[in-house]
Amino acid sequence: MSFLQRFSEKAGKAFEKGKPLHFLSSLYDAIDTFTLTPADTTRSGSHIRDAVDMKRIMITVMIALCPALFFGMWNVGHFHYIANGIDAGFWQSFGYGFLRWLPLVVVTYVSGLAVEVTFAQIRGEQVAEGFFVTGFIIPMIMPPDVPLWIVAVATVFSVLFAKEVFGGTGYNFLNPALVARAFVFFAYPSVISGDSVWISHAPDAVSGATPLAILVNGSAQQMPSAMDMFVGTIPGCIGETSKIAILIGAAILLLTQVADWRIMLTVMAGGYVTAALFHITGTCPVPGYEQLLMGGFLFGAVFMATDPVTAAHTSTGKYIYGALIGILSIVIRMLNKGYPEGMMLAILLMNIFAPLIDYCVVQRNIHKRQNRTKSIHNSR
C-alpha cells in the first residue's frame, strides 16, 4: 500500500458520516478518486469490466482540445502584438495568450466546480466528471478580454440552470458550455460581439473583424484567405480559429471512439450542402467549403455537437440531428445578420429537438414490433 493510499484512507475517516467534515465528503471523494483509481470491485453480473470510466473519457476529450487551445494561446498573443505594432517572437506571443487564458480557466473551474460539488453533496452523490470538459471549453469559446466576473456568472448560470436543476450531469438536455456562451451573448452582447472584442487589448483604431463578420457586413477585400482561416491566423475566440488544430482534435476523438463519427460527418455535410446552395443561388459570395472554415462551425461540429448527453441518443437520430445542425447553422448565419454565429444557436436548438428526434426513432422501432405482433394475430 502506497504512502498516498495510507494518507487518503486516514484522511477519509474525518469525512465519514457523523464526523465533523462529513459535509465535504463529496469533495473528499472527488479528490480521492482523482488521485487513486477506486478500489471497488464488481459484485455480480459481469465480473469483469472495461477499464474505461468517465474520467478517462473526459481526459481524452481534453487532450483532443489541447491542439486548438495551444494554437489559440499563440494566436491571441500574435494578434495582440500585431495590433499594437510590436514585433514579438513565438514564445512571447504564446506566453501572452497563456496569461490571458489562465485567469479565465481558473475562474471557470472554481465557480463551476463550487456549484457541482455543492449539488453532489446535497444529493449525496459522487461528483460527476462532466464539468471537467465544460470548464475547459468555456474559456475557449470566449473572446480573450471578456471580464472575469461575466465568465463566473455565465458559468454558474449554465451549471445551475442547464444542468443541476434537471438532475445533474447526464440529465441535462442543453450543452452547458454553449449555454454559458449564449448567456454572455444575450446578457452582455457588447463583450462578445462587434469588431473590437476579438483582439486582446487592441488600440481603438484597429478592427479585429472575424471572417464571419466580414462575410455578413463587410467587403470582400477584407476577407482573409481560405488558407489563413484553415491555419487559424484570424481573430476569433481562443479555441475556434485554427481548423488544423481542431481537425487534429477530431482525429483523436474519432480514433479513440469517444465522439460519434455520424454527428461530425452529418454536421459537415449538412453545412457544406447548405453553404454551397447559398453560393450557387448567389446569396453568398464565398464558396461552400469556406463557410465551414469560418467562425465556430468546425469547433462546434467536433466538440459541441458530439456531446453524447445532449445529442440524439439513437444511431439513426444522430444522422438527422447532425445534418440539421449543419443546415441550421448556415441558414441562421446567412439569413439573420444579427446573429452571425449561427453554430451556437443551431446546436442549442437541436439539443432541444434531440429528444423529439429520438422519440420518432424509438416509435418506429416500437411500431415495427407492434406490426409483427398484429400480423401474427391476424394470421391466426
Next chain:
Amino acid sequence: MHFRIKKGLDLKLTGEAMGKIVSPYSSHTFFVHPSDFRWLTPKLTVQVGDAVDIGSPLFFDKEDERIKIVSPVNGTVTQIVRGEKRVIQTIVIERDNDTTSREVQFDAPISAEDYQSILLRFGLWPMLRQRPFSTIANPDTLPKALFVPCFDSAPLAPDYSVLLQGRGDEFLSGLRVMRNLLPDVPMHLCMREGADNALFEAAEEVEKHYFSGPHPAGNVGTHIHHIAPINKGESVWYIDPQDLATIGHLFQRKELCFDTTVALTGPCVTEPRYVHVPRWADLSELLATSTPSDNVRMISGNVLTGKQFDEYPAIRFYDHQLTMIAEGGQREFLGWLRPNLKKWSFSHTFLSWLAPKRPFSFNTSLYGGRRTFMMTDIYDKVFPFDIIPLSLLKACLVKDIENMEALGIYEVDDEDFALCEVVCPSKMECQQIIRDGLFFIKNDK
C-alpha cells in the same frame, strides 16, 4: 439459415479448457441451491435427517406442485441452510454410496402427456426453460418454438463436442423425446458455423441454423431474436444439449443420472480442463486444488453472467463452466491519466488497443464510479438486437411496463445485456436493471 452477428465482443481471457480428456471428480457432500431456478419459491418435501434416493423430490415449486427438484444422490439430508427472511439457501446432502445413477421403471410413453408426466415425475422437467423470464417451462402451455443452442460463445466457454463426448446417441434420443413432447412445435438447432458439428448434424426433424461472429452469437436470446422473436403472450422454450442427453439417457436406458461435464477455466486455474462431476457435488476440494493464489474469485458460469460461489460451492443447475479470475481493487495513482498498455478496454482510450494481441490481465476491478447514462451510443456496439438498449433500460428503471413491452422486453433476458454492462463507462448494472424490470412485469401479472 445462416446468420452473421456483427455487433458483439469476444473477451480474450487466458485459461481455456484444452484437450478432450475429461477427468472425474466427486465429493461426499452435495449442495442443492433452490436459487439456481429463477424466481422459484421452493416448498420443501424433506427435513433434516431424511434419507433420499436419486430422483426423490427435495422440493417443489410453490406455484406448480408438479415441478419437482430431485436429489442427485442417494444419501441423507444433513442440513437446511436458511438466509434472510428464512429463504432456503442450500440443502446439504451427505451421500451414502458411490452410485450416481439409479434404475427406474415407467411404462413406454405413447402420447405427449406421457412424456410430460415422465419428465415431471423424475425431476428432469426443470431442464426445460422458457423465454420470456428464463424460468422453468410452464407445463400447461405450448411454446411457439423450441431452441437448442449447440455452442456457447461466452468467454472461455467449453466446446460442446467435448461436453457431449460419447453421448451422441443420448442427445439424439433426447431430441426425439422433445419431438414427441412437442409434436407440432418447430425445433431449432443453432450451431457455430465452421465448428465440429457432426453430432448435431445427425439430428432429424429439426431446423438447423448456423451463426457466426462474436459473442453473444451463442446466446439463446440472440438465436430466438433472429429466428422466432417473441411477441407479447408467446413463449419459447429452450434446453441445453447436455440436459437433452440426460433426458435421452433416461428414456434409452431407464436410468436416472445427473452427472454433468463442466469446463474448469480462467487465468487463475493452474490446469484448465474438463471435469466430470455429479451435479451439485461439493466443489471445495476441486476449487482449492486448482489454483495457487488466494485472492481469486471463483465463479459458477462464465465471467459475464456467472455467480460467485458462496460457502457451499456447487455448480449451478444450468451452468457448464467454472471460472477463476483474480480479484481486483488495486488502487492506481492517476490511473485515468496513464497510457496503460496492460488494461483492457473496448474503447480506444487506452494505448492497449494498439496491441490487441497482448494478453490482458483481467480482474474484478470496477475501474470507476457509478454515473448516469452518458456514453449513449456505446451499448449499440455490442448489442446485436433490433432493440434500442438505452430506451429499454430506461423504461425498466422507471418501471414503465407499457413502454418495456413496446420496446421488446419479452425478447431479452439479463444475459443479453451482459456485454453492455462490461463496456459501460458509467458502470451501470445493466443486467440487474433488466432482471428487475422482468421481475416487476412478472409480479404485476
